[in-house]
Amino acid sequence: MSETETKKPTKSLKIIIFIWFLVMFLGLMFYTTQRLVDFDPNAELLDQSLDKQYYMDLKTELSEQYESVAGKAFHFSKNGCFCNLVAQQHISQVAEMIKSEQFSNVNVSLSEHSEFERFLPSTPAIALYNSDGALMYIGPYSTGYLCVAGNGLVEEIIPRMGQSVDNPIVMTLARGCYCNN
Numbered sequence: 517m518s519e520t521e522t523k524k525p526t527k528s529l530k531i532i533i534f535i536w537f538l539v540m541f542l543g544l545m546f547y548t549t550q551r552l553v554d555f556d557p558n559a560e561l562l563d564q565s566l567d568k569q570y571y572m573d574l575k576t577e578l579s580e581q582y583e584s585v586a587g588k589a590f591h592f593s594k595n596g597c598f599c600n601l602v603a604q605q606h607i608s609q610v611a612e613m614i615k616s617e618q619f620s621n622v623n624v625s626l627s628e629h630s631e632f633e634r635f636l637p638s639t640p641a642i643a644l645y646n647s648d649g650a651l652m653y654i655g656p657y658s659t660g661y662l663c664v665a666g667n668g669l670v671e672e673i674i675p676r677m678g679q680s681v682d683n684p685i686v687m688t689l690a691r692g693c694y695c696n697n
Contacts, residue, residue: 555656556637556688557696565686571651574635574643581629586649587619587677592641595627597695600640606657607640613674626697638694642670646677655687656694
């Protein structure tokens, strides 16, 4: 038997390697589909957003805790949510963009301030208020498996935080890495 013949992978080794790759691929697919969830799975935010009282109550609660809401972005998170870690780079980029536009960032932990859980079905989430104190956007930062920059509306709205708004954008139909409350 020559040396080149002994170095060739056997048919059984090829089958084992193929099965190993298949199991790894299926495991990865299972893991990612478990992380891909609806932001508003029970349409709670959608239902609430149809009532103007929702906006007033949210603004009142935020104002009581953090004084004025004018020109602020409220970043909502919850302890133990893996998706906060996944989206951290994007959240940091959004916060820097807000800061560069001369607006403020406020971090709100739902673990510490559970009174805000009734306003949001999932985290991580963000609420943007313009300089007049009107809600411009509420919902997730982005969509998709990794919830990264380029998959959401937030970056498009930030430069308009100095402008007036007729109706806020309430993002309820989003699918990505979220932790439902």
